[in-house]
Amino acid sequence: MTGEIGSDACFTDRIEPGVDELVVNVGPSHPSTHGVCRVIVHLDGEVVTKAEPVIGYLHRGIEKMAENRTYLQVVPLTDRLDYVGSMYANWAYCRTVERLAGIQVPERAEYLRVIVCEMQRIASHMMSLGSAAADTGAATMFIYAFDQREKVIEAFEELCGARLTYNYVRPGGVSFEIPEGWTERVLQFCRDHRDGLELMDRLFFGNVITRDRMKHVGVLSPEDAVAWGASGPVARGSGVNWDLRKHDPYSVYPRFDFDVPTGSNGDCYDRARVRLFECYESCRIIEQAISQMQPGPIRTPGLPRLLAPRPGDAYDHIESARGALGVYLVSDGSVRPYRMKVRSPAFCNLALLPLLAEGHMLSDLVVILGSLDPVFGEVDR
Amino acid sequence: MSGLAWGALYGLAAGLVIAIAALIGVWGERKVAGRIQMRIGPQELGPFGLLQTLADTLKLVLKEDITPAAADVRIFRIAPLIVFAPIAMSFVIIPYASGFAPLDTSVGILFFMAVPAISVIGVLLAGWSSRNTYATIGGLRAAAQMISYELPRTLSILPFVLLAGSMRPLDIMDEWRWWWIPLTFIAFIVYFISSIAEVNRGPFDLPEAESELVAGYFADYSGIRWAIFMMAEYGGMVAAALFGAVFWFGGYLHLPGALGVIMLIAVATLLAVAMIWVKWTFPRMRPDQLMGTAWKVLTPMALLQLVIVGVVIPWL
Numbered sequence: 249m250t251g252e253i254g255s256d257a258c259f260t261d262r263i264e265p266g267v268d269e270l271v272v273n274v275g276p277s278h279p280s281t282h283g284v285c286r287v288i289v290h291l292d293g294e295v296v297t298k299a300e301p302v303i304g305y306l307h308r309g310i311e312k313m314a315e316n317r318t319y320l321q322v323v324p325l326t327d328r329l330d331y332v333g334s335m336y337a338n339w340a341y342c343r344t345v346e347r348l349a350g351i352q353v354p355e356r357a358e359y360l361r362v363i364v365c366e367m368q369r370i371a372s373h374m375m376s377l378g379s380a381a382a383d384t385g386a387a388t389m390f391i392y393a394f395d396q397r398e399k400v401i402e403a404f405e406e407l408c409g410a411r412l413t414y415n416y417v418r419p420g421g422v423s424f425e426i427p428e429g430w431t432e433r434v435l436q437f438c439r440d441h442r443d444g445l446e447l448m449d450r451l452f453f454g455n456v457i458t459r460d461r462m463k464h465v466g467v468l469s470p471e472d473a474v475a476w477g478a479s480g481p482v483a484r485g486s487g488v489n490w491d492l493r494k495h496d497p498y499s500v501y502p503r504f505d506f507d508v509p510t511g512s513n514g515d516c517y518d519r520a521r522v523r524l525f526e527c528y529e530s531c532r533i534i535e536q537a538i539s540q541m542q543p544g545p546i547r548t549p550g551l552p553r554l555l556a557p558r559p560g561d562a563y564d565h566i567e568s569a570r571g572a573l574g575v576y577l578v579s580d581g582s583v584r585p586y587r588m589k590v591r592s593p594a595f596c597n598l599a600l601l602p603l604l605a606e607g608h609m610l611s612d613l614v615v616i617l618g619s620l621d622p623v624f625g626e627v628d629r
Numbered sequence: 630m631s632g633l634a635w636g637a638l639y640g641l642a643a644g645l646v647i648a649i650a651a652l653i654g655v656w657g658e659r660k661v662a663g664r665i666q667m668r669i670g671p672q673e674l675g676p677f678g679l680l681q682t683l684a685d686t687l688k689l690v691l692k693e694d695i696t697p698a699a700a701d702v703r704i705f706r707i708a709p710l711i712v713f714a715p716i717a718m719s720f721v722i723i724p725y726a727s728g729f730a731p732l733d734t735s736v737g738i739l740f741f742m743a744v745p746a747i748s749v750i751g752v753l754l755a756g757w758s759s760r761n762t763y764a765t766i767g768g769l770r771a772a773a774q775m776i777s778y779e780l781p782r783t784l785s786i787l788p789f790v791l792l793a794g795s796m797r798p799l800d801i802m803d804e805w806r807w808w809w810i811p812l813t814f815i816a817f818i819v820y821f822i823s824s825i826a827e828v829n830r831g832p833f834d835l836p837e838a839e840s841e842l843v844a845g846y847f848a849d850y851s852g853i854r855w856a857i858f859m860m861a862e863y864g865g866m867v868a869a870a871l872f873g874a875v876f877w878f879g880g881y882l883h884l885p886g887a888l889g890v891i892m893l894i895a896v897a898t899l900l901a902v903a904m905i906w907v908k909w910t911f912p913r914m915r916p917d918q919l920m921g922t923a924w925k926v927l928t929p930m931a932l933l934q935l936v937i938v939g940v941v942i943p944w945l
Contacts (some may be wrong), residue, residue, distance in 0.1 A: 273762070470823050
């Protein structure tokens with residue numbers, strides 16, 4: 249069989265199908281590439297002999313754009329990095345700015361940041377589980393997961409008026425005080441969410457076909473996870489107990505009692521299941537944060553609109569839904585960052601795809617890709 | 630009237646019946662799936678959204694019928710008909726009412742097993758002639774899957790041939806006794822599962838797996854030709870449900886006259902709803918697991934059923 253079908257002119261010098269090999273071009277526009285991932289797959293029958301991800305289809309030059317904007321104007325740009333977890337990028341960027349400019353954040357703002365980010369973790373994991381289920385063909389689980397996510401999005405909409413790009417966490421605090429009765433609604437959501445998770449666990453993870461499809465597929469050893477810089481649920485699914493909330497505590501996280509779920513086999517099933525259990529832990533954190541939160545200011549008073557940190561650089565990272573999300577900023581003393589660099593967990597996790605997919609079937613490729621949970625706004629930046 | 634004229638008349642009637650069945654089937658599937666997914670489903674056009682499918686069909690008929698530049702044009706165009714025609718023909722041997730089957734033949738069972746299998750060729754041709762990697766993989770998957778599931782499906786029907794001592798559907802219905810239901814229960818499970826696989830519906834919809842193959846063998850089809858593939862799928866589902874309702878549940882036998890026909894349709898509807906329910910609840914299987922299920926689980930089960938029936942028959 250020829251490998252010409254589906255191959256791309258600009259890549260023909262690189263794609264050389266072997267004997268009896270079929271080259272399939274998956275993406276960048278494909279139902280289960282989670283955005284605009286393009287994977288050049290070499291197939292021997294149905295078995296993947298080589299999977300080569302091609303990225304860059306969503307490159308907008310956000311890091312470069314940041315150099316031409318003031319520190320406050322960069323926050324909306326960070327929304328567009330990981331567009332299913334905007335709060336994280338907001339927060340990671342703001343923490344770096346605060347470190348660079350030496351800003352102290354009021355305690356209530358830290359609590360609000362924790363609450364919105366844990367809700368964001370639930371929303372992001374629901375997206376991940378839903379699309380992982382859709383990749384295996386379970387359309388109903390997809391809807392159930394998105395139903396849960398919708399409730400978080402509605403709460404965010406009530407909080408800051410936006411459903412996806414929140415621009416909520418700002419250098420020095422957060423943008424809005426919570427509306428009347430919001431905490432009660434969030435607590436009610438946490439109670440309902442646990443039932444929803446229970447339902448999804450039985451419907452999807454308890455299903456024998458799901459187990460067959462996801463267990464022993466895309467096995468990532470703990471050594472490889474560490475060596476390839478995997479983080480978040482991808483690393484924890486392999487049993488690497490590494491969570492920045494515990495192991496490099498930031499904000500008010502040391503005050504909460506929560507566990508870090510880890511898997512043991514490092515397969516797609518464990519990675520997905522870790523995400524499910526993390527949602528329970530996020531509910532616990534939200535409940536504790538709401539009960540501990542005291543009234544007070546939500547922004548550092550007297551902060552200038554045009555921040556001009558002293559020349560220097562700073563790096564800070566937080567645990568996003570996808571792993572360790574870090575932002576590195578260099579200041580030359582002007583009102584604009586001299587350089588911004590984002591350490592994107594989705595990028596590092598996606599790099600594992602060729603390693604994990606080799607030797608599995610084409611149907612497993614999409615399951616593995618789904619279990620790595622890449623978001624291409626963050627991969628391509 | 631000559632045989633040819635009867636054939637043309639029958640073809641028209643069958644086409645009409647399948648078209649109506651597909652219209653109601655699509656509507657029913659969307660309604661049932663909607664309820665499963667905490668939605669309402671179509672509700673705007675007509676009472677309970679019944680006319681929604683009609684509007685969709687009208688849209689499909691009016692859409693441009695695209696043939697890809699690289700496709701093998703003649704095969705590409707005729708493939709949907711090769712898929713659809715055998716499915717339409719399979720309706721002909723089903724006994725719908727007491728003493729009435731459109732085609733009363735002594736090899737009815739064989740006909741029902743053999744003729745729909747021809748549609749595999751259409752699927753393979755559709756996948757191959759599209760000259761598209763996704764379609765090719767989908768077509769090859771479909772061929773492997775449909776041929777594999779042909780075997781347990783055929784074996785699951787043989788107990789009736791043994792019990793009635795005839796392959797003529799009307800003879801089987803004359804012999805039919807209520808205790809055949811428990812006796813052939815294993816065969817029913819095999820038949821139900823392999824029928825779902827035979828018509829390429831979830832969780833066995835690998836040839837058209839949208840998450841990896843986009844739409845599989847009909848990825849490049851549009852407009853009415855695409856609709857013919859969908860009609861073949863729904864037609865196959867309706868035929869499988871009717872056949873199951875007739876032989877495993879006695880079809881029209883339980884009630885006299887027209888009431889019996891209504892009962893047959895009701896039982897067949899229940900079976901079709903069960904197929905929809907399975908599709909919208911389960912994830913999709915992987916090709917190797919699919920083959921494993923056919924050869925390692927369903928075929929031995931069907932053989933076991935044959936042995937059980939064979940042991941029981943001397944005592945009758």
